[in-house]
Each structure stands twice: as structure tokens, then as C-alpha cells.
Amino acid sequence: MDAYIQGILILSGINLMAVLGLSLLTGFTGLFSFGHAGFMAIGGYTAAAMTVKYHMPFIPALLIGAIAASFVSAIIGALTLKLKGDYFCIATLGFGEATRLILDNVQYFGGARGWPGIPAYTNLTNVVIINIIAIVLLANLIRSKHGRNMIAVREEELASQIAGINVFKYKLISLMISAAYAGIAGGLMAHYMTFLQPKMFALTKSTELTIIVIFGGLGSISGSVLGALVLTSLPEILRAFSNWRLVIYGLAVIIIMITRPEGLMGGYEFTPQSMKKLFSNLKGKRLKSSEGRE
Known part of the structure; x- marks a missing residue:
């Protein structure tokens, strides 16, 4: 495979990993967050520290990065989840920016100058495998009792209580x-870029992840996959337009939001049952059209 296309697919997979998590929080539980770049930063710097400074294998380092981000989120959640409406969103925004500013001043990780020399362990194979495992786990969680409870919280919090x-x-x-x-x-980003810098995890990154979730469709895992692939590759496809590519990218997102406010998938999932139903409906329409012509 061409190295350039492979690079786009790897970046899409990295974004998809973060988007799947945000889809659970925003699409299925109904909590908007603008601080997920902060959690990415914690996971990235922790995983890099494990491999660079403690010579730990890649996969255990990723898991420790995930645990570190989850632990910090538990502290943030305990302090902010009782906030109502937009206040939780504002609190996560503040957390994301605070994380970036703290990393700017931690010289152990290179500070604002960045941290070079991280080993290049991330490749297309492990990104695809990790994404497949993540999708299967998320789909099973959503279908479980706990997933249904999260959806109930999204639909009507008071009634759920x-x-x-x-x-x-x-x-x-x-x-x-x-x-x-x-x-x-x-962690995947750190070991793909082989370099980390706090500004990689600015507010724009959190905004990009939220846009992908909304673009793909709230409450749709398939939409998250499609949104991550489309919106990660679109700026690269439009690279020939140089300075105008980000304008066209933004315009494309706005058009989708206006024409399909529910997102590309709108809560719909690609499952064997849904595909079978779709093909049977198409077959039925063809038969009706052929009978009409006769």
C-alpha cells in the first residue's frame, strides 16, 4: 500500500479511537465534552514515558496510558458530573486547556519545546486490530443493560432516576x-508521530473530535467510523487547493449539518440484520418498478 494512503488510514484510526469514546459519552449518554484532547494528552505522555523511560512493551504501555486517563477522568467526573446543562461542557473545556498548560511547563516531558525520540511502534496493523477490538467492546456495552441505562440517561435523566x-x-x-x-x-499518536508537544492537544483537537461525532451521527457507532474516515481524509484530499482546503472542509461540514442535522448515519447502524433488511427493501422496490413497467 502507498505510504501516503497508509498514513491517512493510521491517522483516521487514531482519531476513530478517540471518537468512539466520545461517541459513548456524547452520542449514547448525552454529555458534551470539549476536554478529550486533555485525556489524549495524558494517555499519550503516559504511554510514551512507559516505553521511553521504563522500556515497557508497547501494548502494556498503551493500557497504562488508558488507565491514567481514566483515573484522571474519575477525579474530574466526581467534581463536575453534578453540574447541569452547559456547565459540564465548560468544565471539561477548562480541564483540557489546563492539561495543555501544565504540560507546557513540565520539563520532564520536554515542556513547550516538545518531546522527540519516541519509538515508532504504531502501524496500520495494530491500529486496525485495536480499532476492531474497541468497536466490538463498545457495541457489546451499548447492547448490555449498562448501555441501555446510559441511553435512558440521555433520553430523560429525571425519568431514569x-x-x-x-x-x-x-x-x-x-x-x-x-x-x-x-x-x-x-498513546497511538505518540508512537506514530514519534514526537509530542502540548499544542498538539489544544482546544482545536477536542473540537475536531466533537465535530466528527456529530457529523457521523449521535448514537451511531457506524457513524463514528464513517465520520472519522471522511473528516480525517478530507483535508488531505483537498490538499491540492492549498490555502482554501480548510475553508472547503468547513463548508462541507456546515452543509452536512444543515441538510442532515442528525448526522450522516443518524443513529443507524451497519449490522448483518440491517443490511439484510436494506437489500430486501431494495429488491422489493425493483420488483414493484418492474411490475409497474409491465
């Missing part, structure tokens, strides 16, 4: 799992 669902508990679980996914994404 009356029905006996521990709303705070499920919000916290969703946030911790979401942060763990973002932490793995950060």
Missing part, C-alpha cells in the same frame, strides 16, 4: 470508558 437508575454512576462510567479510549488514541 425515578426508574431506579443511578444517573451519576452511569455518567461516571461513561466518562471513564470514554477517557480510556482517548488515552489509547493519545
Whole structure:
């Protein structure tokens, strides 16, 4: 495979890992976050520290990065999840920017100058395998009792509480799992770029992840996959337009938001059952059209 295309696919897979976690939090639990770049930073720097400074194998280092991000999210969640409406979103935004500013001043990780010399362990094979495992785990979680409780919290928080669902508990679980996914994404990015710098995890990164989730469709894992592939590769496809490519990228996102406010997939999932139903419907339409012509 061409190295350039392979690079785009790897970046899409890294973004997808973070987007899957954010999809659980935003799409299925109904909590908007603008701090996921902070969780990516924690996971990335932790995983890099494990491989560079402690010579740990790649996969255990990724898992430790995920645990670190999840642990921090538990602390943040305990302090902020009782906030209502937009206040939680603002709190996560503050957390993301605070994480970046702290890393700017931690010389152990290179500070604002960055941290070079991270081993290049991330490749297309391990990104694809990790993404498949992440999708399967997330799909099974959503279909479980716990996933249904998260969806109930998204639909009507007060009714869920009356029905006996521990709303705070499920919000916290969703946030911790979401942060763990973002932490793995950060670790993959660190070992693909072989360089980390705090500005890589600025507010624009969190915004990009949120846009991908909304673009793909809230409450759709398939939409997250499609959104990550489309929006990661689109700026590269438009590279020939030089300075105008980001303008066209933004315009394309706006058009989709206006024409399909529910996102590309709109809660729809690609499953064997849904595909079978789709093909049977298409077959039925063809038969009706052929009968009409006769």
C-alpha cells in the first residue's frame, strides 16, 4: 500500500479511537465534552514515558496510558458530573486547556519545546486490530443493560432516576470508558508521530473530535467510523487547493449539518440484520418498478 494512503488510514484510526469514546459519552449518554484532547494528552505522555523511560512493551504501555486517563477522568467526573446543562461542557473545556498548560511547563516531558525520540511502534496493523477490538467492546456495552441505562440517561435523566437508575454512576462510567479510549488514541499518536508537544492537544483537537461525532451521527457507532474516515481524509484530499482546503472542509461540514442535522448515519447502524433488511427493501422496490413497467 502507498505510504501516503497508509498514513491517512493510521491517522483516521487514531482519531476513530478517540471518537468512539466520545461517541459513548456524547452520542449514547448525552454529555458534551470539549476536554478529550486533555485525556489524549495524558494517555499519550503516559504511554510514551512507559516505553521511553521504563522500556515497557508497547501494548502494556498503551493500557497504562488508558488507565491514567481514566483515573484522571474519575477525579474530574466526581467534581463536575453534578453540574447541569452547559456547565459540564465548560468544565471539561477548562480541564483540557489546563492539561495543555501544565504540560507546557513540565520539563520532564520536554515542556513547550516538545518531546522527540519516541519509538515508532504504531502501524496500520495494530491500529486496525485495536480499532476492531474497541468497536466490538463498545457495541457489546451499548447492547448490555449498562448501555441501555446510559441511553435512558440521555433520553430523560429525571425519568431514569425515578426508574431506579443511578444517573451519576452511569455518567461516571461513561466518562471513564470514554477517557480510556482517548488515552489509547493519545498513546497511538505518540508512537506514530514519534514526537509530542502540548499544542498538539489544544482546544482545536477536542473540537475536531466533537465535530466528527456529530457529523457521523449521535448514537451511531457506524457513524463514528464513517465520520472519522471522511473528516480525517478530507483535508488531505483537498490538499491540492492549498490555502482554501480548510475553508472547503468547513463548508462541507456546515452543509452536512444543515441538510442532515442528525448526522450522516443518524443513529443507524451497519449490522448483518440491517443490511439484510436494506437489500430486501431494495429488491422489493425493483420488483414493484418492474411490475409497474409491465
